[in-house]
Amino acid sequence: MIRVLIADDEPLITAGIRAVLESTKDIEVVACAGNGHEAVEATRRHRVDVALLDIAMPVMDGLAAAARMAGTRVMMLTAFGDEENVRRALDRGVAGFVLKNCEPDELIRGVRAVHAGQAFLSPAVTQLVLALVPRGEDGHRREAAGRLAALSPRENEILALVAEGLSNAEVGDRVHMSEATIKTYVSRILRKLGCSNRVQAAMLVRDAV
Template sequence: MIRVLVVDDEALVRSGLRMILETADDIVVVGEARDGEEAVGAAARLRPHVVLMDVRMPGTDGLTAAARVLATADPPKLVMLTTFDLDEYVHEALRLGAVGFLLKDTPPRDLTAAVRTVAAGQAMLSPSVTRRLIDAFVDKAPSRSESARRRLASLTGREEDVIRALARGLSNAEIGRDLRLSEATVKAHVSRVLAKLGLTNRVQAAILVHDADL
């Protein structure tokens, strides 16, 4: 069973998310939290596989809580809940190590599919939405761009091909088809690229590529 913690200051939102998620046979909501402070304690106590975290809450906000949760040993997969007017906060959460984001009006089927995706270790890189978020809010300052290019310069040509494809939101299977590699080989390349760059997930790799304007 995929254990999920739902964090939102609105009781109606928490209730709705719980009802949707628990229609799935393989997902159980192990707890709810009303703010970031509660979320940090609940995550440590309940050990969920996935945390759905609202961005803006009273008291300790979602961004602060995300940093604290992700700094723990063996942290859960963290997905931010947002609306488009809060995208800049989500972008910062992705930099901290969150694996993606969901809009609060995400259809039920997509919500359960997203939870399964992140629980399986995949980042939520929607080509149509997440890339737009990254494009809109990545800091384009020359120093950041130059720094990103220097980091990417350590990659081999094939590794750069893989990270570029990854930044387009492609799965390992899709990257394999594009580059004519086996899925196992792509997986090995992705793991090696993340380790070489000191990154924790595919979302951070995509942001680095966009920082470099590649």
């Protein structure tokens, strides 16, 4: 079982997330918290595998709480309009990031991916971050283009679709491949480019143009 902590200061959001996660057979919600301080204390009382943390919480925000959760994988929850916090979370290496209005299946896939040690970013976050971060200078454009040149034509095709904010399943539908195959491609692309997540790779695509 994947043992999950949910931390959000809106009880209705917490209840909804809990209902979604507990509809599965492999995820158990072991604790809920209304602020970052309570979340940190909960991880000390319970064996938590994945902590779902709202960024904007009273007493202690989600980013501060995440920094105090050594040994626990963290996935951040946020809403549109929280762009600066999205960037802060990505800079700090948070393992996952989903929007509060994501589909239930996306949330479940995110928890499973983060538990497995993978990075998970809601596809919508890709476009959100790209809109936030300015383009680089000409020198940066040449560097980005040079890094992309290391990819095969098929890898560049798949990366272009990832940069549009498509999920692995959606990319697979476009190129007539299975989701599992696309997942393998994406992992290889990130490794070749030296990127830790899909957003960083998408930035290279944008900056190379």
